[in-house]
Amino acid sequence: MRLSIIFFFLVLFPCFNLSGSQSYNAMFSFGDSLSDTGNVVVAGLPYGMSFFGRPTGRCSNGRLVIDFIAEALGLPLLPPSTAKGKSFLRGANFAYTAATTLGFRFFHRRGLSSGLWVNASLSSQIRSFEQMVPSLCNSSQECKEYLSKSLFVVGEFGGNDYNTPIFAGRSLKQVYTFVPKVIHAIHSGVERLIGHGATEIVVPGMLPIGCFPMYLTLYSTWNTNDYTDIGCLNKFNNLTSYHNSLLRRRLQGLQRRYSWTRIRYADFFDPTIQFITSPTQYGFSDGGALKACCGAGGRGDYNVNLEAKCAEPGSDVCSNPSVYVSWDGIHLTEAAYRLIANGWLRGPYAKPPILQQN
Numbered sequence: 001m002r003l004s005i006i007f008f009f010l011v012l013f014p015c016f017n018l019s020g021s022q023s024y025n026a027m028f029s030f031g032d033s034l035s036d037t038g039n040v041v042v043a044g045l046p047y048g049m050s051f052f053g054r055p056t057g058r059c060s061n062g063r064l065v066i067d068f069i070a071e072a073l074g075l076p077l078l079p080p081s082t083a084k085g086k087s088f089l090r091g092a093n094f095a096y097t098a099a100t101t102l103g104f105r106f107f108h109r110r111g112l113s114s115g116l117w118v119n120a121s122l123s124s125q126i127r128s129f130e131q132m133v134p135s136l137c138n139s140s141q142e143c144k145e146y147l148s149k150s151l152f153v154v155g156e157f158g159g160n161d162y163n164t165p166i167f168a169g170r171s172l173k174q175v176y177t178f179v180p181k182v183i184h185a186i187h188s189g190v191e192r193l194i195g196h197g198a199t200e201i202v203v204p205g206m207l208p209i210g211c212f213p214m215y216l217t218l219y220s221t222w223n224t225n226d227y228t229d230i231g232c233l234n235k236f237n238n239l240t241s242y243h244n245s246l247l248r249r250r251l252q253g254l255q256r257r258y259s260w261t262r263i264r265y266a267d268f269f270d271p272t273i274q275f276i277t278s279p280t281q282y283g284f285s286d287g288g289a290l291k292a293c294c295g296a297g298g299r300g301d302y303n304v305n306l307e308a309k310c311a312e313p314g315s316d317v318c319s320n321p322s323v324y325v326s327w328d329g330i331h332l333t334e335a336a337y338r339l340i341a342n343g344w345l346r347g348p349y350a351k352p353p354i355l356q357q358n
């Protein structure tokens, strides 16, 4: 059954490829390290080892979900918005590794700004987009038309808004109070893009952070009740589920209000849980479900060591990243991103699927 589904992906994919290429003239992406394609390049090899052969700023061994979407739509891999001498007529990527949804002031007021690496909130990413628009189209009528034929991917957002207080030792009770503010900011961002003429919008939810080898290592406990049946930390997955359920609800409201647009929620959570629940059905190894591929040379239950993170001295990388779900303890491997992208493009992880035009 599973094999035949995978076969179906492989064989039919080129056909969708062709139909998709006619429908979007460009793609614009906003987000954090799940979608940054080069605005921030922090780590060297083995980042990029499996596809680009060099570090590109992507936090994985190869392509990200956004790259597989670009390929399926017949668009070039998105250039980072800060790239020099590039044309952005077919799209740009405003995502920044470590970006939060909320701005500096929000964290500063709560004594958390020292945990921020970049000033690249969703609102400031959209401001960069607004500054680029005049180079993409001339009259306001032309811009509306051009942007209505572009695909907007707003997210993932949220991961860094929550790990900033969590890593600073704040209580989850406090972190929960951030969630409605994060969702409100995403909601406002989507509305602002609709105001510029966006009609095709994809909004990804969060990954199950309680399954990240990094969280599993930092917050391991002896109490088996703290873990889900597949070995993830309950309380962090619950936080993610809360974020995702609020987000979905707000997106439904937006969809009702802007009936001429199509706003899709794209799910990172369920597919990742499925990879971990039944790794071999998706081409992963049993050992690759909750252990990072790139990390601490096999030390620790999850191959994560803060003293030897991926690409740092003392770290090493697995020989076959494609059988691992997690690349570096936080981000996923190209293999996992490819499967998730397929689920967004063709279903069932985005409704309606991105390649379904009507």
Ligand SMILES: *[C@@H]1O[C@H](CO)[C@@H](O)[C@H](O)[C@H]1NC(C)=O
Residues within 6 Å of the ligand: 104, 116, 117, 118, 119
């Ligand atoms: C972000 O901006 C604030 C002022 O708005 C500044 O104080 C802070 O140093 C900046 N942080 C980074 C990481 O650039």
Ligand SMILES: *[C@@H]1O[C@H](CO)[C@@H](O)[C@H](O)[C@H]1NC(C)=O
Residues within 6 Å of the ligand: 135, 136, 137, 138
């Ligand atoms: C805007 O107008 C100029 C002059 O007519 C033209 O050369 C240029 O290609 C136009 N730009 C776009 C993005 O259509």
Ligand SMILES: *[C@@H]1O[C@H](CO)[C@@H](O)[C@H](O)[C@H]1NC(C)=O
Residues within 6 Å of the ligand: 234, 235, 238
């Ligand atoms: C997480 O959610 C599950 C299911 O809703 C619930 O049974 C569990 O008690 C929650 N655990 C924590 C730590 O929040």
